[in-house]
Amino acid sequence: MIKNVLITGTSSGVGLESAILFAKNDYKVYATMRNLAKADILRKRIKEENLNIELLQLDVTKVDTISAAINTIIENDGKIDILFNNAGAGFAKTTEHATEDEIRWVTEVNYHGVVFCTQAVLPFMRKQKFGQIINITSVGGLVGQPFNELYCGAKFAVEGFMEALTTYVSDAFNIKITCLEPGGIVTEFMTSAIDKTKVEGDLASGEYLPIFQKYLAGNQQRANESKEQVYQTGLEVAMVALKVAQSENPPLRMRTSKWAEDFCKLKTQADPDGNKLVQQIKNSFL
Template identity: 40%
Template sequence: MKKIALVTGTSSGIGLSTALALAKAGFTVVATMRNLDKAGALQQAAQAQGLALELQQMDVQDQASVSACVQRVIQTHGQIDVLVNNAGSGFLGAMEETGIGDLQQVMDVNFYGVWRVTQAVFPHMRAAGAGRILSVSSVGGLIGQPFNDAYCAAKFAVEGFMESLAPVAQRFGIKIALIEPGPVHSEFVASVQEKVHSQANQLEAYAAMRAAYLEGAAQAFASIGQSPDQIAQLIVDAATTAGMHLRYPSSEVMRGLISRKYVDPNGDSILSLNGARLPATCGG
């Protein structure tokens, strides 16, 4: 019997690539997205590769939508073997420029959404005595990034949630993993960059630092950026390996950054690392 994989946020980027990669690996994939009108790219890619996918509507910000989708999958397939929490939303801006509404939106998609879907799926995995929950985090879930205050807060929350849940889940036969990409070339990134350039409430005091950060980020994407397909393969590995780890950094560069934090109990080296990406003075 084929294993059932439920993947959130599959209209583009990592989610789209993951749905295809899991289908190639032999899973029956239930690919979800908030707006099924945006399923064209996924459907075309699946058709071109001769893959069958089941599309379902799910808005991770809507409890009723999450519950209804999970129930449909259980009624149709009787089980969910792998959950991939991928749906996410980025935000780039200084803390002073970030309204509570912006913060709530970022937290709702990136953290509360993960909580809602995990909470809906978990009882079924617990009853089955097996399952895997893979959540797409970020290097920004382990190391704070300038001008990513809201986004990093949400991803830090995901890391804490999953790290706390993992030993409890393990007692029920459920394995937990965090997928931790660095820079990834995707529509997600393009959307964030478009938003930051169109923000109307940017403060001049941050202009020089923001420009320096964006320039450095562009260089990072050019030099170490990965493709959604590379992250998708990492997710397939975590979904299928016998000895699954808690954390899956997406590259040796990310592994090096993470190991730097974990051997630095006072945090000074991370503060220095991030500070080196900004001008020495605020310029205002």
């Protein structure tokens, strides 16, 4: 039986590449995005390569659109095999300078959206006694980084949410959960993050300015000198996601590159895939 997969945030980057890659590997793909007007590239690929992809509108910050997309999949297929929580957005700014709207936005997109999408699929996966949830988190979900505290906080929250959830849904309902932790990705995600990383307002003349400028300079240097080592393409990350989807016993967490692995080593060396800790939690509480 063909497995289906719901992927969020497929207008570009990892989501776009994953939709195409999964379809080429015999999955039925429900490619979702907030604005279907941005689906031109995917529509073209679907037509040119006759891909088994259906486009659906889904805004991870709006529960009604999540429910509508899930209901469409259930009506079409009677099941949902894989949820791929890919949608997210970068953000770098001091906590002092972030507005209330920005703080809510970065949390809604990167954390609440994951929770709401997961909440929507769980009843169906529980009833069918199988399912898989794959999440694009970040090395920023394990390691806090300067001027990224709001973004990292949201990604840490996803990691904690998924770690806790897997302790009881994996054995009881055969629902497998994995957090993929990339470093830098050469996609529109990076461009969007850079666009939101601006020296403006009080920051332009305040005490944070020298630190922030050093941070920006370091980012640029890494991009210029170590692009091949630090930054992956969307397709490279999508290939890791496909490997996880095809695994019988996927790990709780996995870095998607050697650079990401090295960057997180102090946090992960005792339990690289997170499975030992999950088993310890199960032994302690269940």
